Amino acid sequence: MKLHTKIAVGLGAGALVGSLCNAFFGGEAWLIWVSDNVAYPVGQIFLRMLFMTVVPIVFTSIALGVAGIGDLKTLGRLGGRTFGYFALSTLIAALIGLTLVNTIRPGGGLSAETRDELMARFSSQGLAQSGPAEFGVSTFVNIVPRNPVQAAADMDMLALIFFSLIFGAALTLISKEKARPVIDVLDGIGEAVIKIIDMAMNLAPYGVFGLIFVITSQFGWGILTQLGMYVVVVILGLVLHATIGISALVKIFGKMNPVTFWRSVGAPFITAFSTSSSMATLPTSISTAEKELDVQPKIAGFVLPLGATMNMNGTSLFEGVTVLFLAQVFGVGLSLGSQAVVIVLAVLTAIGAAGVPGGSLPLMMLVMATVGVPPEGIAIVLGVDRILDMSRTTLNVCGDISASVYVDRIDREWEGLPPASPERQRLAVAAD
Numbered sequence: 001m002k003l004h005t006k007i008a009v010g011l012g013a014g015a016l017v018g019s020l021c022n023a024f025f026g027g028e029a030w031l032i033w034v035s036d037n038v039a040y041p042v043g044q045i046f047l048r049m050l051f052m053t054v055v056p057i058v059f060t061s062i063a064l065g066v067a068g069i070g071d072l073k074t075l076g077r078l079g080g081r082t083f084g085y086f087a088l089s090t091l092i093a094a095l096i097g098l099t100l101v102n103t104i105r106p107g108g109g110l111s112a113e114t115r116d117e118l119m120a121r122f123s124s125q126g127l128a129q130s131g132p133a134e135f136g137v138s139t140f141v142n143i144v145p146r147n148p149v150q151a152a153a154d155m156d157m158l159a160l161i162f163f164s165l166i167f168g169a170a171l172t173l174i175s176k177e178k179a180r181p182v183i184d185v186l187d188g189i190g191e192a193v194i195k196i197i198d199m200a201m202n203l204a205p206y207g208v209f210g211l212i213f214v215i216t217s218q219f220g221w222g223i224l225t226q227l228g229m230y231v232v233v234v235i236l237g238l239v240l241h242a243t244i245g246i247s248a249l250v251k252i253f254g255k256m257n258p259v260t261f262w263r264s265v266g267a268p269f270i271t272a273f274s275t276s277s278s279m280a281t282l283p284t285s286i287s288t289a290e291k292e293l294d295v296q297p298k299i300a301g302f303v304l305p306l307g308a309t310m311n312m313n314g315t316s317l318f319e320g321v322t323v324l325f326l327a328q329v330f331g332v333g334l335s336l337g338s339q340a341v342v343i344v345l346a347v348l349t350a351i352g353a354a355g356v357p358g359g360s361l362p363l364m365m366l367v368m369a370t371v372g373v374p375p376e377g378i379a380i381v382l383g384v385d386r387i388l389d390m391s392r393t394t395l396n397v398c399g400d401i402s403a404s405v406y407v408d409r410i411d412r413e414w415e416g417l418p419p420a421s422p423e424r425q426r427l428a429v430a431a432d
């Protein structure tokens with residue numbers, strides 16, 4: 001059986017067994033014990049195996065990517081295209097979300113009692129009380145780390161990326177003899193880390209089973225029905241953005257058949273869905289972009305780590321829908337002007353959000369506070385957030401991969417290389 005088929009089986013089986021356990025034995029002590037002491041650790045070990053590769057892979061792949069691009073002028077051009085694509089796709093996603101939530105108005109149907117009940121049940125979960133995150137000048141200053149080792153230790157991704165970019169650029173500016181051995185070492189580290197990821201992925205079917213079991217055995221699907229319309233709107237938006245938005249971008253900007261694209265992204269798709277983390281999925285996205293879509297390693301190594309941190313299509317769509325949904329629930333009327341503010345902030349906070357489970361929630365509370373929707377209202381949606389997080393992260397990751405397809409296409413044109421050929425690449429990998 002292929003690995004991603006096994007992972008999908010783990011996912012389905014975990015969800016089924018978890019929901020059945022919840023339906024028949026929900027809340028019983030033994031079930032909680034099994035969830036805490038068996039399923040949870042298995043899931044966490046898998047996640048940690050992936051997370052432990054994130055710092056070395058971000059550093060080596062960005063530094064090598066930048067050094068491989070060669071000169072700062074090309075880097076500037078590719079960087080400009082990359083950020084432009086990120087901004088455009090994130091904006092399209094936010095607009096789709098806002099249009100849907102305004103048309104369907106899922107918040108109109110939630111009664112005041114349900115609202116209060118959900119608030120009471122989930123406001124004890126910490127986040128609702130911790131208050132919105134800060135966002136100001138210091139957010140930008142902090143992108144430049146005082147100490148790159150500390151940035152890595154804190155998993156402060158933007159700061160680590162900044163250092164890696166500068167380091168890679170510096171490698172192109174020093175003499176070839178000095179740069180060569182450093183590049184070779186980084187290359188070796190990068191390959192070894194990829195091996196670790198292969199090992200971790202062999203655990204994935206069990207890890208994924210554990211992660212999903214913990215959620216479904218605790219919440220079951222009951223809560224989904226209370227917030228049904230809202231969940232449907234978010235997921236519908238994500239599906240629309242995938243099938244129309246990203247597909248069109250892949251076709252127009254990447255000049256690739258969207259069917260080929262969607263057929264190739266199975267492994268990162270499932271990994272993102274089961275881990276809810278763009279960061280944890282990064283290693284899988286890099287290898288898929290290279291091995292299935294024929295994206296050049298230097299481009300995959302440059303675009304995907306940036307994308308995992310900064311390009312979150314699903315998150316911006318989700319934020320737009322959620323803020324407006326909660327505004328509807330609380331009866332806060334948002335003018336067109338305020339809605340424009342929501343879009344701009346959804347895009348900005350999607351850039352700032354960390355690619356970890358629930359990474360966008362503190363920032364979304366900030367958006368809510370800015371437009372006058374009570375931030376504690378987030379408690380209402382916390383119960384279903386895991387499902388939505390899984391779904392939006394999947395779109396975040398597919399958006400990143402689509403960006404790498406586009407930037408790769410542009411680079412090949414500039415360099416006079418033949419266009420990417422996923423079919424040829426796959427045959428080569430299979431023959432290997």
Ligand code: ASP
Binds near residue numbers: 277358361392393396
């Ligand atoms: N979990 C998302 C990601 O990793 C971030 C978020 O929206 O919470 O891409």
